[in-house]
Ligand SMILES: Cc1cc2nc3c(=O)[nH]c(=O)nc-3n(C[C@H](O)[C@H](O)[C@H](O)COP(=O)(O)OP(=O)(O)OC[C@H]3O[C@@H](n4cnc5c(N)ncnc54)[C@H](O)[C@@H]3O)c2cc1C
Ligand code: FES
């Protein structure tokens with residue numbers, strides 16, 4: 001049996017098949033039709049609800065969440081916000097700023113604003129864009145919505161939701177839920193997980209579900225046996241050591257983003273353009289590596305930083321350089337019964353320069369055409385080490401070995417970089433597709449390397465400056 005709390009009311013669930021989404025359950029079983037369905041693939045935000053987690057409420061795409069993933073959690077929908085006829089600040093600000101017309105997107109927008117109300121880290125204008133970029137609106141235009149976010153972001157109302165955040169969250173328990181011929185496990189330890197994988201070798205691992213759930217919601221496939229790694233606490237830890245940073249596979253991308261701000265600015269910079277706030281609130285590091293997409297956004301920067309991936313099974317642990325983890329298109333070195341446990345990222349030495357780039361058709365919530373993680377370590381003016389990794393240029397995220405060889409031992413100058421770029425022809429044979437031609441991809445790859453040379457001339461791991469936003473709010477830095 002599953003236990004959810006929706007808008008403060010316990011909702012026991014006996015007979016819902018594990019492939020049913022939270023969105024379907026809210027709308028069709030609980031009649032909470034304020035939460036809308038637009039795309040059913042995480043792109044529009046109409047289905048946004050908030051989930052109480054340690055540290056705050058998290059805006060979440062209900063269309064991508066399978067019901068058992070919410071076992072033991074508290075969900076707030078747009079119907080749960082107002083009290084005694086008084087609107088929540090996330091709602092009243094939308095009225096004041098004229099942020100709604102047809103209203104289809106509005107409940108989702110309100111729930112993203114709801115998360116923003118209780119966030120204490122919205123200290124830069126770009127974070128408001130990041131907070132809201134997972135919510136599409138087809139009629140109002142984004143200025144009023146952006147202005148609403150600027151008013152309530154971090155306003156921390158002293159209300160029942162804030163008081164609830166002060167209360168402890170129960171430790172997750174193991175779950176074995178069956179209904180409708182489907183089964184969903186959420187073990188709490190690695191040993192339990194290994195036993196399930198041994199007895200059910202066809203069971204599929206699921207973490208945040210932001211990739212896997214699409215098989216259910218868009219391809220209408222049935223995933224009869226799923227094992228979640230979300231409740232295994234050892235997979236959700238992050239550790240900053242003197243020489244390296246260790247990141248658990250089940251760490252959510254929004255948590256990694258906050259952590260990387262202090263520890264690894266090049267990763268924070270990449271995550272700014274990863275999906276949306278809702279996607280980062282569920283998506284994990286392990287999911288991004290294990291799905292082995294050629295346009296996954298974390299692999300290039302992790303390759304550039306020289307990361308090692310730690311794999312674990314009941315046979316023990318093994319460490320692999322990330323370079324050899326990706327074997328072929330969507331194929332990794334993971335063996336049956338084995339999972340990604342964590343990623344270990346060495347800290348760049350002071351003589352290194354490193355950063356990440358993502359080129360896509362849209363700035364927000366888009367898939368990379370080409371992405372890059374670029375790293376050089378200098379000995380005076382001379383290049384001692386180079387790791388130039390690209391996404392979107394081959395069947396797997398891959399380093400440009402010939403370009404790297406062409407700069408090592410040379411003076412780090414624009415002339416060296418420009419000459420070395422000729423070797424991109426040997427490293428990659430990119431494809432033509434609707435996102436970009438082979439010529440375009442090669443040209444972008446070259447230009448990113450030259451841009452890297454110039455951008456890191458001033459700062460060795462440049463952060464994003466407060467950027468001009470699409471809808472400028474008076475007083476925001478430009
Ligand atoms: C709207 C939208 C926008 C997106 N934007 C981006 C983007 O900008 N950049 C980008 O790179 N990706 C993007 N994605 C893809 C996705 O969000 C990421 O790949 C995310 O990191 C996947 O993590 P997850 O935990 O949700 O994976 P899941 O969907 O849970 O799992 C993905 C795969 O990894 C496997 N897996 C998960 N954890 C482990 C583990 N610990 N060990 C072994 N196997 C494991 C699963 O079996 C599955 O095959 C987007 C997705 C959506 C829907
Ligand atoms: S319905 Fe579009 S993001 Fe969920």
Ligand code: FES
Pocket residue numbers: 099100101102103104105106136137138139140
């Ligand atoms: S108000 Fe119509 S889609 Fe946003």
